[in-house]
Each structure stands twice: as structure tokens, then as C-alpha cells.
Amino acid sequence: xxxxxxxxxxxxxxxxxxxxxxxxxxxxxxxxxxxxxxxxxxxxxxxxxxxxxxxxxxxxxxxxxxxxxxxxxxxxxxxxxxxxxxxxxxxxxxxxxxxxxxxxxxxxxxxxxxxxxxxxxxxxxxxxxxxxxxxxxxxxxxxxxxxxxxxxxxxxxxxxxxxxxxxx
Numbered sequence: 001x002x003x004x005x006x007x008x009x010x011x012x013x014x015x016x017x018x019x020x021x022x023x024x025x026x027x028x029x030x031x032x033x034x035x036x037x038x039x040x041x042x043x044x045x046x047x048x049x050x051x052x053x054x055x056x057x058x059x060x061x062x063x064x065x066x067x068x069x070x071x072x073x074x075x076x077x078x079x080x081x082x083x084x085x086x087x088x089x090x091x092x093x094x095x096x097x098x099x100x101x102x103x104x105x106x107x108x109x110x111x112x113x114x115x116x117x118x119x120x121x122x123x124x125x126x127x128x129x130x131x132x133x134x135x136x137x138x139x140x141x142x143x144x145x146x147x148x149x150x151x152x153x154x155x156x157x158x159x160x161x162x163x164x165x166x167x168x
Contacts, residue, residue, distance in 0.1 A: 034052060034162045034163050035052070035055065035078060035160070036050050036052055037050075037051045037078070037138060037159060038159070038160045039143070039157055040155060040158065042154040042155060042156055043149075043154065048155070054078065055080055057139075058075055058076060058077050059078070059084075059137060060073060060135075060138075061074040061076070061124075061136055062135045062137065063129065072089065072091045073089070074089050075087045075089075078159055081161065082158065082160065084159050085118060086117045086118070086124075087116070089115045090112045090114045091112065091113055092112055123156045123158045124156065125154065126154070126156075128149050130152060133146065
């Protein structure tokens with residue numbers, strides 16, 4: 001009789017132990033912060049693109065400077081808490097609106113001017129261009145902004161967060 005009580009108590013304790021472990025595993029997964037690269041049309045707040053990303057991932061904005069027909073390549077890095085950083089801007093030669101100042105960290109290669117910008121931001125406001133193609137690239141994916149929204153529409157590129165302690 002005593003051994004049945006001990007065995008029953010042991011089984012109940014084992015079940016409670018496993019339920020507790022499962023609770024903590026599930027709770028930890030639910031509290032992990034997830035990050036999403038989003039492109040939002042400001043005219044109607046529509047989310048045009050939503051891609052799950054990870055801190056440290058890079059994405060790129062490529063476009064042609066419409067005044068000088070200069071190819072521009074911007075490299076961004078995803079940081080914690082919905083922040084992303086414009087790491088570098090690259091172009092073949094100085095054109096209208098390009099970084100050009102002695103105080104900037106600028107490198108020159110045979111083919112490109114590379115500006116280390118390191119500018120953190122929570123949003124990158126853009127307008128879909130009328131005259132040139134603008135592309136967002138993330139890993140193997142490429143999105144042409146004029147195929148997502150009307151030319152001239154204002155858009156925001158953001159890193160949205162979900163989970164953790166600061167849901168956004």
C-alpha cells in the first residue's frame with residue numbers, strides 16, 4: 001500500500017514537472033521578439049511587404065539618381081528594438097545629393113565611391129519615383145517599389161517588432 005502511494009505521488013510529481021517545463025518553454029518562445037521588414041504606403045497605411053528578419057541581417061536599396069543617372073546602392077543593417085542603420089552608400093561618382101564632405105568617412109575604389117554613413121533610424125520615408133526604378137533587396141528577394149505602390153506615393157520602410165516586452 002505504501003509503495004502505491006509513493007508511486008502515485010511520484011507520477012503526479014513527474015506530470016507536474018513536465019507541465020511546468022512545457023509552460024516555461026512555451027512562455028519563453030512567446031516572449032521572444034520577432035522582427036519584420038515592412039514597407040508601408042502612407043496614403044492608406046497599407047502594409048505592402050512584411051518579411052520576417054533577424055537582428056544583424058542586411059537589406060539593400062538600389063536606385064538611379066534621377067538627376068545624374070548615377071546608380072546608388074544603400075546597405076542597411078537591422079538592429080535591436082526596431083532600429084536599422086544605413087551602413088554605407090555607394091555610387092560611381094559624385095552627383096547631386098550624394099555625400100561629399102571632408103569630415104565624412106569616404107573610400108574610393110576603381111569603380112565606386114563608398115561612404116560609411118552609420119546613421120540609425122526607425123523609419124526611412126521615401127516617395128516612389130516617377131522616373132527611375134527603386135529596388136529593395138533582402139537575401140534572394142527583390143521588390144520594385146513601383147510595382148507595390150503608385151508612382152509618387154509616400155512610403156515608409158520600418159522594422160516592426162512583435163513579442164517580447166515592447167509589442168509594436
